[in-house]
Amino acid sequence: VFVYTTLIGVLGGAREMTLMGAMYEEMKAAGLKPTLVTFNRLLYAYGRNNMLEEALAVCAELRAAGMAPDRVTYGTLIDLFSKAGQHERAVAVFEEMQAAHLQPDAVAYTVLMNSYKRMGDPHKALALYRRMLDEGCEPNIFSYNTVIDLHGKAGRTRLAMTIFQEMRSKGVVPDVMTYSTMIDLCGKGGLYDAAEEMFESMQAAGHVPDTVAWSTLIQMWGRAGDPHRAALYFRRMLRAGLTPSVPAYNALMFAFLRADMFVEAKAAFDTLRRAGQAPS
């Protein structure tokens, strides 16, 4: 059972749905009883591949086997419906979870917060965060990253910075995503120095900046009208051994175009093409 469950997880992650289904059938044919984890992995895989019907079939099978969904099952389901564009159904699953006397965990709250966020309803997302705190559920790094981004996107730069501090004081260690979110919101709030300080603290904390972190800074300097700094960070990104992403090139080209540096912009565009990337 363990081996099959692991295989199903790997195949599902690799989007090998046919093989995964075959594995599952083989497992049952061998007389092995799937565990809740097996079902959860199947659910996750079907969700990632937008196979809602199959996902619902897994739910039915799980219940037919006499099992009760656990927190992971609910979390997976909420996210699955949300990403399939069925936000109302995601909310319904969250309520069903409570009706089943399962106290939602930080994941369930955060997943649903992100569902509201995708729906373009940041207010409800934050209301849910407050409810989470009221219920005594401790926010984890995902919750904090989400809340910080919500405030950042709403232009509440200072508040986002306060929450960033709060998170650290509670012993939640910021990761690369926290830092790139902070860099982005500082940049968009015009706090360029703070953004650069964030980038430095990230490295000082032992994190290796990824393409997103670099592109965010490149984009910031482009918008700020400083193409030279943008180009500097682009070069540093290359020197760090990273393959620039399309958004990184876009940010660099934007920086040059904004400063009327057409030759440089064209050069960046040609490099992008030579790298075999598809311009967007």
Add this chain to the structure above:
RNA sequence: CAGUGAUGAC
């Protein structure tokens, strides 16, 4: 006690 779910730039 425990394998499976969520977050960032364009």
